[in-house]
Amino acid sequence: MGEKILSRIEKWELTYTHSMGETASHFFHEIKNHRRLVGRRAPKAGRVLMPPRAFSDIDFEETTDWVPVANEGRIESFTIVCQQFPGMPVPPYAIGFVLLDGADTALGGFIRGVDLTEPRAAAEKLKIGTRVQVKYRDKPEGNVLDFWFEPA
Amino acid sequence: MAMRRVAIIGSGQSRFRFRRDDATYAELVREGVRLALEDAGIGIERIGAVVYALAPDALIGVSNAERWGAEAVGVDKPMMRLNTGGATGISAVQAGFYHIASGLFDVVLVAGADKVGECGHAQVVLNKIWDPLYERALPLNAINMLSLSAVRYMAKYGMTEEHMAMTTVKNRHNAARNPNAHLRDEVTLQQVLDSPTLCWPIKRLDACPQSSGGAAVVLASEEVARKLCPRPAWVRGVGNCAESYFMGDRMGPKAPQDHADATALGHSFQAAYRMAGLSRPAEEIDVAELYAPFSNTEYHAIDATGVCAKGQSVRLMERGHFELDGPFPVNPSGGTQCTNPIAVTAMLRVIEAALQVMHKAGEHQVPDVQTAIASGNGGDHQFFGTMVLSSDPG
């Protein structure tokens, strides 16, 4: 029809209050009070789940007890984010999944303390198997930004 | 009781682009439906039930938009919608298959569309798929989720950035021959390697686009298919298998599966092969249209088909094994890497497999196809739907 095509801008405005439940709440209280990470044991496979969950979906069973894990471990995977996504942190930043000593599943978090300006060079420093330590922020707020990883 | 035979007798798809400002969402659905009905040679009155494919509503900015789209598929019919994330399109075709295999319907329409361009940036929506307790703040999205897989696949099987680029070069070559594909410019290995890094090791030219357009499939019972279609694509097998949700559960020595691989996709294919009676996929399958939104993921998807050992796909790619004129063509349409209207992306995999079996793929037709496979992946590398289509009703 050759006319100008019109458009409307619509913003969704919804706010969700997600209950964390007892299990995840305890995980964050432990960070706040003791600067330590705790996992949950899934008895059938004898695996310690990190982050902790009330039930293990792989085993389809309740987890039974809390298991403190070490503040260090090895990188199981990582990526270096180089593109700016709206509303997300300014790149570059590295996200890693780390198998903490004493845990059987890997925990996601930021990896800091590595120069990321040249991604391929940084990738060498972050390669799978690299040992890292857990660091905590001074005033934990009860979310996953309370901790991050740095090469040991 | 033997299951009723079901065939694909028609399909339709838009010429996909980044934006389609000329049409609303519902009108795009209609576009796919109109083309599919024309292809099948039937009117909407023949359709007994409808299955709708629509992934996250937020991508088009309308909640339960299938209700808005009701008009596009014919009012006052039995209708349901499927959503398994990226796998939605193949899940919907499978649901259509069950409608007929159950004995309840004879002709079923499966339809959908996406206008991913309208939500701003898909990765902002796709951040909200993650666990709000442990993961959303990181922030994860669909790109870095599969970068995490790429890094593990590299470490495990020796895939390099060059190998990833080879996939893109192949798929763009194929897409250049597919008029419906979104990204149709051929690229060189060096162009891929030089493109800007999104989430290392995934670069811009390793990644799929955001596409807009509609697609639809018409499924029919054996009786109807034989009457209406000279060479239907018979649905010989369907499979479905879910992976665990937490990516961290797919890492470490005690993990039952590895985030490098697509283990559940392998199980899904095995289920589809069992139903189809296939036991030697490398010999029995002529072409594969596999859901692979990023270049690296085509490798674990090929591994999962069982045509080669895990990791061997990388070596075979070096030798041109998966090219359009190679021994086992993969993604003759150009694949998800070249066209990605999320709600119907996995349906396009089925449509391409059907076109290949029906010998209607035009310039990207693989010669003499009798049996083709298709797959769709959804969630965080989590829901895997597969299908076996054949010119032989079995």
Added chain:
Amino acid sequence: MLGQVAIVGVAQTSGAAGNGRTLEECIHDTVREVLGRAGVTHEALDTIVAASSDQVDGRAISIMLTSGALGGYGKDVLDTPSAGEHALVLAWLRLLTGAYHAALVVSWSGLEVNDLRTVQNLSCDPIFHRQLGLHDLASHGLQAGAYQSRYGVDARAAAQVAAKNRAAGARNPLATLRTPVSAEEVLDSPVVAWPLRELMLPPDSAGVVALVLVSGERAAELGRRGAGRAAWLRGVGWSLDSYWLGQRNLAELTSLRSAAQRAYAMAGLRQPLAELDVAELHDVTAYHELMAYEALGFCAAGEGARLIAEGRTGPDGALPCNPSGGSLSDNPYFATGLVRVAEAARQVTGQAGACQVPGARLALAHASSGFAAQGNSVFILSGEAD
């Protein structure tokens, strides 16, 4: 001839999510409960179909996180976000193919979102309806108004429906609202969207509902073929009307009428009012129960008010409707339709406790979705295998 499919277990967690537990934890508990009740192991499940709303849940692909809670790892998992009850339809279709024998069907609604009305408003197209502030309630007001004026229905009839259901809900331990209200109280309650008054509307509840379905063959193996041992799906119909309110006849539930025709034809039902023992209807408002009577063929068009006035759908009537209290007593929004099926299954298996209609053998469950009840489904359940 279609195969046989039976519901062999139902479980429902009410007021669950948001109660200091995660949504996934609530779902997991309900799934474990229903498997226990059905006597079906997790290993034996060969298909899982869930239904969830991404916007209600605040999870952009809600089935991702919830799949693990459903026991989905390594299983065949699908999700039907068009309506809670569509999960049941799809699971039933799969079992009918003969390739599957045990299905888990689950739907839920948490109350983690700040405002359900805003979620519903997002169902409007952004071009013609979004700015009108339309949501389920407003659309139901439009519809009730159209119905009322078309047939000259007195508001008292809707008030009687509310009073009947709230009295029944007082006996249902799973209900959110357990205090009876009189028709006068309903009529005195404030207008929310004319002609709808506050006590004619469902509450916002949270909850999870889960069902286990098995093939006839598996039901036999489980020893569930005896009378009252399972709820057999004898007829199923579902349909979607037009989205455009301006081209619909709002005074009638058109898609419910066609869904019912399909379900009745399948079940061989000719005189529903006489043949059915109990019905669970999805009252998106009290007026909609009256409209449902008509669309379901319990009475002629415009006769719904007479049916309630004569007490024929009350606890001692010919066809008790909503003995559970219905959605006016408990309304886990997205899952409410599937709760109607769970209640109907309880009735025909004699497990409805204080809500039990004595001797109920044949039940109807109705589920509704969308603006002005755009989509409707009907399920006919029997306590007898054949």
